[in-house]
Structures are given as structure tokens and as C-alpha cells.
Amino acid sequence: MEERTLYTVTVFSENRVGLLNQISIIFNRRQLNIETLSVSPSALRGIHKFTITTYTDHDTIEKVVAQIDKRVDILKAYYNTDSELVYQEIALYKVSTNALLKLGSIESLIRQHNITILEITDNSVVFQKTGLYDETQRLFDELQQSIGVLQFIRSGRVAITRSKVERLSDMLEQIEKIRERKSKHA
Amino acid sequence: MKVKQMKGSYALFESLLAEKVDTIFGYPGGSIIPVYDALYDYTDRINHILVRHEQAAAHAAEGYARVSGKVGVALVTSGPGATNTITGIADAMMDNTPIVVIAGQVATTALGSDAFQETDLVGVTQPVTKWSYQIRRPEDIPWAVSRAFYIAQSGRPGPVVLDLTKNAQTGICDFSYQKTEFIRSYIPDPEIDKEVIEQAAHIINAAKKPFALIGQGVILANAEKEVKQMLEKANIPAATTLMGLSAISSKHPLNKGMLGMHGNLGPNMKTNECDVLIAIGMRFSDRVTGKLATYAKQAKVIHFDIDQSEIGKNVKVTLGVLGNIKESVPMVTDLLTEQRHDDWIKSFEPLERKEHDKVLLKEVEEAKGPIHMGEVIAKISEATGHKAVLVTDVGQNQIIAARYFKYTKTRSLVTSGGLGTMGFCLPAAMGAKLGAPSRTIFAVCGDGGFQMTVEELGTILQSQIGIKIILLNNNKLGMVRQWQKLFWQRRYSFTDMINPNFNTIADAYGIRNRMVNKREEIDDAIADMMKDDKAFLLVVNTEPDVMVYPMTPAGDDVTNVLLEESSK
Structure with a gap:
């Protein structure tokens, strides 16, 4: 195997x-x-x-x-x-505002993980992190252990190939040739 | 372009006529009534065969397509009408049979509400269709029908489902028809790579022991002549798959028989001796290859196919020749040198003799005791000078019929190869008769499969379909029993059948019939059967303990061929 x-x-x-x-x-x-x-x-x-x-x-x-x-x-x-490939995922984390404030090291947390804050309310804060699976998982583990995560969601992967153009354009070119060949026959 | 206003149901028939459809197999029901209402005005141009069960409509469409090369059409209602066709659709998918199944569907406003007779047909059929599409507006009917016919028969053929909502049938639309010749997301005939052609020719020219495997793809591509020319020019012995039978005449000296689990000894043994294996329009099914790990490992394998996803799917190939074999094969032939492989071809003979002595003598030529299935098949094949179409059911009847029938014309075997659908025979034979009215159609089935679609005797009665049914009856589900005997310690779990009087059933449907119990009666009964061109049921009571040999046990090395019980 x-x-x-x-x-x-x-x-x-x-x-x-x-x-x-x-x-x-x-x-x-x-x-x-x-x-x-x-x-x-x-x-x-x-x-x-x-x-x-x-x-x-x-x-x-x-x-x-x-x-x-x-x-x-x-x-x-x-x-x-x-x-x-060049690829990326995005993850959102909701944590309790109180717990976060008590944690005390918010600035270092945000710098270390390159976190974007999307929303802050009296009750909760929503973090956004983009990165590879391991990176978004590391932040999740850290938050879960320290202050707990109320909600968590991770997107599917989006990816771009390292080649210059989308390979579909080659495909479309090829299709166009076939269309031309067919219309000549007709 | 001419534009006319009409109801969707009429647009459907105008579209079908534009695709030159003249035969439909169908069964009406609630959600398809508007279409049947319109059909009432088209009966002068479209021959609608009223089947007795929707499964039969799909199989009949398959039989029609297989012998005629045209697209078979089935018309059914929503819900159970539609789901009843699924066995036939799956069968057509496995065997690449171009059919279009048009099913009624509840109105778009009721979709998803669990309405009466609503089934998500597109969802249910997606895994077993080449394309399935729900038509929700009358104006989409011509577009969808045109696409359906193009997809069904182009490239590697297959089944298409059109799910026709009731409001699309009753609504009014502007009708104009344009045949589909191009779909941007679909390339049915990939361009042939000239370099690959040269490589193929190079490999074949250098071969000392080439061997060609011919599949149904040769028939589907109408490339019988092109393949024959290749074989003859380079003097290459060949064998066919079950589905490829009749692509090359049984009498052709280079035709060495059938491959696979119950194929001929020579082709199976030589698969693991040849130096170049040339597979043409076949898909290396497990019933052909047996154990892949030991299959043709010594050979360079060249695979000609129109479907990229088939090349290398089961057997690793040295070279894949992608493209329509009608074009690629002659391109290679042009580059081949004329060759002789006499010693290699002669080396099949001892194996042929061995199979003849161990199997054929007992089954056909010198059969003793109760009637053997093989001798019956040999006789019906002779009755038309080997020019008839053989339609089989599935099981021992199928294998024995395929083995002992002789083929001199292409498109002469209609069998359920991939899906192995019992009950296929009777409806497929009806379709075959409609698809090739001038040919004799033999429907060879066993007592198990015959009873799975026996209701179609009603269709045969009503539409006067002149097929010759040969029921090889041994009151057993023979092939399963054979496996029980060989591999399951003779524990015959539910393979005995208590059967009705089949002749009385035929009488009830007004179908002329005979029963044969003794060898001496066979010739006379066949002569009686062939006396007219009407339907006939010939019940042949055969030996109860039928065993089909040769046999390569499933998953075994292709050369591990059993020729008789004791040779195990």
C-alpha cells in the first residue's frame, strides 16, 4: 500500500x-x-x-x-x-471577553498569532486568523487551554498553483480549437 | 430558424422526431399524462411499445440500441415509474449503451415537498448516468433533448435521464430545434497524438508474440473493419471479451475465442505468454483479468480507448492510445509492417484441442444423458446459419449461450456484461427485435431470470413481437449453485426452484410453445419454432447439475483454469 x-x-x-x-x-x-x-x-x-x-x-x-x-x-x-501550491485557510474563534481580559497577555497573543479582531461585545470577542491548518490549530489549542473557546470554525482550503496562469485557460484554449475544428467540418 | 408556439409535451415529440426517434418503450402514469396525451397525435410517426413494467422499458431501450446503434428511448412516469428504470439505467452505464430515459416529475412548485409520486430522480441517478437533468421550463425541452442525445451517443456512450416536470409538459413555449454538436465542458473524441501512434506501431512491429483483446468499444466505434485490417496486416491472433463477441467473426482464423472467467483456454493462457498485449476498446474488467498482480506481467500493454479514465485504471499500461479507435487503429495499421507469427498462432492449437476434448465434447458434440445447454445453443446458432442475434439473460445460460453461439455479423450479442442483470433477456430481446426487425432474435434465458421479467409476455402479445425464446430450464439458480458446489462446500442455500408450467403460461398469452425433454426432440422443436416469424417459447428441460467450464475462479491467476471438477 x-x-x-x-x-x-x-x-x-x-x-x-x-x-x-x-x-x-x-x-x-x-x-x-x-x-x-x-x-x-x-x-x-x-x-x-x-x-x-x-x-x-x-x-x-x-x-x-x-x-x-x-x-x-x-x-x-x-x-x-x-x-x-500556495494555499491558505481561515479560522474564526469566539472567546469570552471577561476571560480574555483576565488573561492579561492580549497584546503578545495578537502579535504572536497575527490575529485580527472582528468584533468585541461585552460578552465576547471574535478573532480571525488566516494560516495553515497547523497554525490555526495551534491558536485554538492555546486559547482552549487558557481561557476556553466558545465557538470555532475553520474554512476549507483555498489554493493557487505556483504556475503563472490558471491552467483552465489552457483548457479553454484547447476547447476553442475543438470548436473551430467542428465548425469547419459543419 | 423556424419558431412555432406549442405545449412542452408537443415540443418533446418534435424534439424526438428531430433526433429521428421512431420507437419508444414506455408506460404511462400521473406525472407523464400530458406527454402521453400529446403522443396520441404522434402515433403515425412514433411506435410506442407499452411494456408491462418500467424496468422492461429501460432494458428494451438497451436491446434496441445495442443491435441498431441508435439511441434507445424509454418514457415513464415519476416516482415508482422512474425508480423502476434504474436497474436498466445502471446496466446501460456499465455496458455503455446509449439510452435516454424520459421520466415525468411533479410540478416545480411541488418539488421537495414529498409530493405524491415524487422522487429526486436526478439525485438518485447521478451515479449511474452519463448525464441526468431536470427540465423545469417548457422552453428548455429542445435544448435538453438535443444535449441528451448528443451525450448518450457520442464518445463513450451511456445512459441519460431527463426528469421532466409536469409544468414543463403543460406550459407553452416557442419551439425551435438545434442539434447539439459541441459542449465546452465535454470532449467526447480527444485528439489523437501522432507520436503515440508511432510508438504503438513501433512496439507492435517489434513484437514476436502479439495478442489483441477486442472489447465492445470496437462495435460502439463501428471499427470492426479497421480492427480486422490491423490484425490481418500484422498477423495478430485475437480474442474478444464477452461484450466484444461478434466484433469479429467466429470463423475468422485469427479469432481465438473469448477471454475471461469462462472464456476459452487458449486466450486466457496466452495472455500470460504474449510479449505485446494490444487491448482495443475494452476495460480490463475483473472477470477478464482475474488476479491483477499476475496479469500479463511479461507483456508490454498497449491500450486503445476513447476514455482517458480507463487507461491504466485496472492494468498498468506501457502505452495508452487515447482517441476514437475508428481513427487511431487505422493510423497505427498504416505504420505496421506485414508480419507472420505462424508459430505463435499455432501455439494456441494444443490448448484449443485440450478444451475441445475436456469440455466441448461432453457439452455439445458427444453430449450424453439429460440435455446439455451447450448442444441446444449450437443447434439454434446453426438454424440461422449463425446470422441471428443472441440475447441472453445472466448466469449459466448466458455463459453457455455466449460460448457456443457462433457470430458472423456484428452487433449479434446482447447481454448484460457489466451489471449482470437477471431479467434482462426478455425485455432486451423485445427491444432488439424492434431495433433489427429483419433479423432472427433468440432470447436465451434460464428459469430464474425468465421469471424476473416474465410479465413482458404481455408486451410480446400486445405488440406482436416475434422473438424466439429458448428457456433452458433446470429448476435451479445454476450459476450461484455452481459456486456453492465449488467454493461453498455444496451448501445449496436457496438455489432450488419449484417452477410453474411455463408452457401453460405461454398458452395464456397466446404464444406458440413446445417443451423438449429428450435430445432426439430438439431438431424438430427448433424447426417448428423457426416455421414462422412469430413469438415462440421453447422450454428445454436440461440436466439439473449444470457446471460451466472452463472456469477461472474469481480473483485467481488468469491461467488457473479449471476444465472439469476433478482438475481442481
Whole structure:
């Protein structure tokens, strides 16, 4: 059995109902757990981008991505390992205002973790931290041990490849060639 | 472009006519009544076959598509009507059969409310369709139908579901039709890489013991001639998968038979001896490869396929030739040198003789005692000079029929290869008859599968579908029993059947029939069956203890072939 690695799968699709289901079915069939998921409109109008992370081996991810790629409404699917990507996650933490004030070392906490404060009320403070999984987790652990965390949420990964342009543009170029070839035949 | 105003239900039929649909298999119900109402005005142009169960509509559409090469169409209502087609849809997905299933759906205002006969059909069918789409507005009907037909039959074919809400059927729209020729997110025929073609030719030219595996992809691509030319030019022996049977004539000297679990001895043994394995339009199913770890490890593997995700999926390949094989195969053939591999081809012969002596003699040529299934199949194949279409059910009947039938024309075997759907035979044979009216259609089934869709005798009666049904009856669920016997210590758990009088059932449906118990009666009964072109049920009571050999046990090395019980 090959070693399991965290892969980031990027999927570009038409903006149509039910696409997420089509993609998740393929993960289900191979018993792959989706670690994180992020969906949003891409830089190209009308095209949606899914960023999915999952632990598996190289052989499996290759097959899974090929099977996603061949779905009719999917424009292109890729996979990458961490070294090929620049990526980020965002996390929000709600803590008690009282407990935080009693902690006393707020300034060093904020400097150390590069925290942004989003909201302060009499009862609670909301921190925002962007970073890698380990970094957002470290802050969570620290807060949980010292003053307790009332609420916590972490986003899915968003990622950009280290290559110059989105690889979808190559794909779209190729599609345009096919369209031209077809219209010549017609 | 001509624009006409009409109801969605009429737009559906105008769209189907634009796709040259002339046959539909269907069953009405509440959510599809508006479409059936419109159909009342199209009966001069569209032949609607009223089936007795929606599963049969899907299988009939499959049978129709498989023999004709056209898209099969099924029309059903929402909820249970739609879910009943799912076995057929899944079957079509596994075997790459182009069908379009059009199902009614509750009105958009009722969607998600658990309305009467509402099922999330798109959600349910997404894993087993090439594309499934809910039509919510009448004006989307022509667009969706056009896309459905394009997707179903282009590239690697497959089933498409259209979920048609009631208000889309009854609403008014401007109708104009444009055939789909391009979808930007879908590349059905990937461009062929000339460098890869050269590499393929180079490998094949250097081969001393090449061996070709032919799958159904060759039939789907209409590339039978192109593949034959390649085999002949480079003198390459070949074998077909179950689904690839009839892509090359059984009589062709380079055709060495069938691969797989119950395939011929030669092809399976030679898979692990050849130096170059050339797979064309096949997908290395587990029933073909057995244990992957020891499969063709000595060979360079070249895989021709139109689907990128198939290349390297099960068997690691030396070279994947992506593209439509109708184009890629002749491109390679052009670069091949004319070769002779006489010694290599001759080396199949001892294995053929061994299989003949150990299996064929007992099953067909010198069968003794109770009737054997194989001898019946050999005789019906002869009855049409090996020109008929064989439709099988699943199990021993399927394997024996596929093995002992001879194929001289392409598109002559309709069987459920991937999904292994019992009950497939009768409805698929009906569809096949509608798809190829001038051909003889033999529907070969066992007593188990026959009873799974026996209600379709009603369809055969009503629509006068002249299929020849051969029921190989041994009152057993034979293939499961065979496994119980070989691998489960003869613990025959629920594989005995107490069966009705099948001839009386045929009588009730007005279908001419015979029962045969003795070898001497077979010829006369077949002659009687072939006397006219009407439906006929031939019940053949066969030996109870049927065992299909050769057999490679599931997951075993492809060369570990059992030829008889004691050879284990």
C-alpha cells in the first residue's frame, strides 16, 4: 500500500445544480473522506471552482481525478500536492471577553498569532486568523487551554498553483480549437 | 430558424422526431399524462411499445440500441415509474449503451415537498448516468433533448435521464430545434497524438508474440473493419471479451475465442505468454483479468480507448492510445509492417484441442444423458446459419449461450456484461427485435431470470413481437449453485426452484410453445419454432447439475483454469 498524502483537488465546472453531488459520489465510491471543501465562482465568469482536500495515495487520486474530469459538466479537474501550491485557510474563534481580559497577555497573543479582531461585545470577542491548518490549530489549542473557546470554525482550503496562469485557460484554449475544428467540418 | 408556439409535451415529440426517434418503450402514469396525451397525435410517426413494467422499458431501450446503434428511448412516469428504470439505467452505464430515459416529475412548485409520486430522480441517478437533468421550463425541452442525445451517443456512450416536470409538459413555449454538436465542458473524441501512434506501431512491429483483446468499444466505434485490417496486416491472433463477441467473426482464423472467467483456454493462457498485449476498446474488467498482480506481467500493454479514465485504471499500461479507435487503429495499421507469427498462432492449437476434448465434447458434440445447454445453443446458432442475434439473460445460460453461439455479423450479442442483470433477456430481446426487425432474435434465458421479467409476455402479445425464446430450464439458480458446489462446500442455500408450467403460461398469452425433454426432440422443436416469424417459447428441460467450464475462479491467476471438477 502506497503512503497516503494530502492531495488538493481543483475542479472547474459549469455553474449547474447538482455538481457537488456528482463530485462527492466519486469520492464516496472510493471510500475517500473529504477533509476540506471550498466552492466559489472562479475568475472566469460562469465557471465554478471547487477546492477539495483528501488523504490518499497517488494511484487512487489519479483515477479519482480522471473520473471527475470525465463528467459532462466538469470542465477540468486537477490534483496537486502541497509543494505545488500556495494555499491558505481561515479560522474564526469566539472567546469570552471577561476571560480574555483576565488573561492579561492580549497584546503578545495578537502579535504572536497575527490575529485580527472582528468584533468585541461585552460578552465576547471574535478573532480571525488566516494560516495553515497547523497554525490555526495551534491558536485554538492555546486559547482552549487558557481561557476556553466558545465557538470555532475553520474554512476549507483555498489554493493557487505556483504556475503563472490558471491552467483552465489552457483548457479553454484547447476547447476553442475543438470548436473551430467542428465548425469547419459543419 | 423556424419558431412555432406549442405545449412542452408537443415540443418533446418534435424534439424526438428531430433526433429521428421512431420507437419508444414506455408506460404511462400521473406525472407523464400530458406527454402521453400529446403522443396520441404522434402515433403515425412514433411506435410506442407499452411494456408491462418500467424496468422492461429501460432494458428494451438497451436491446434496441445495442443491435441498431441508435439511441434507445424509454418514457415513464415519476416516482415508482422512474425508480423502476434504474436497474436498466445502471446496466446501460456499465455496458455503455446509449439510452435516454424520459421520466415525468411533479410540478416545480411541488418539488421537495414529498409530493405524491415524487422522487429526486436526478439525485438518485447521478451515479449511474452519463448525464441526468431536470427540465423545469417548457422552453428548455429542445435544448435538453438535443444535449441528451448528443451525450448518450457520442464518445463513450451511456445512459441519460431527463426528469421532466409536469409544468414543463403543460406550459407553452416557442419551439425551435438545434442539434447539439459541441459542449465546452465535454470532449467526447480527444485528439489523437501522432507520436503515440508511432510508438504503438513501433512496439507492435517489434513484437514476436502479439495478442489483441477486442472489447465492445470496437462495435460502439463501428471499427470492426479497421480492427480486422490491423490484425490481418500484422498477423495478430485475437480474442474478444464477452461484450466484444461478434466484433469479429467466429470463423475468422485469427479469432481465438473469448477471454475471461469462462472464456476459452487458449486466450486466457496466452495472455500470460504474449510479449505485446494490444487491448482495443475494452476495460480490463475483473472477470477478464482475474488476479491483477499476475496479469500479463511479461507483456508490454498497449491500450486503445476513447476514455482517458480507463487507461491504466485496472492494468498498468506501457502505452495508452487515447482517441476514437475508428481513427487511431487505422493510423497505427498504416505504420505496421506485414508480419507472420505462424508459430505463435499455432501455439494456441494444443490448448484449443485440450478444451475441445475436456469440455466441448461432453457439452455439445458427444453430449450424453439429460440435455446439455451447450448442444441446444449450437443447434439454434446453426438454424440461422449463425446470422441471428443472441440475447441472453445472466448466469449459466448466458455463459453457455455466449460460448457456443457462433457470430458472423456484428452487433449479434446482447447481454448484460457489466451489471449482470437477471431479467434482462426478455425485455432486451423485445427491444432488439424492434431495433433489427429483419433479423432472427433468440432470447436465451434460464428459469430464474425468465421469471424476473416474465410479465413482458404481455408486451410480446400486445405488440406482436416475434422473438424466439429458448428457456433452458433446470429448476435451479445454476450459476450461484455452481459456486456453492465449488467454493461453498455444496451448501445449496436457496438455489432450488419449484417452477410453474411455463408452457401453460405461454398458452395464456397466446404464444406458440413446445417443451423438449429428450435430445432426439430438439431438431424438430427448433424447426417448428423457426416455421414462422412469430413469438415462440421453447422450454428445454436440461440436466439439473449444470457446471460451466472452463472456469477461472474469481480473483485467481488468469491461467488457473479449471476444465472439469476433478482438475481442481
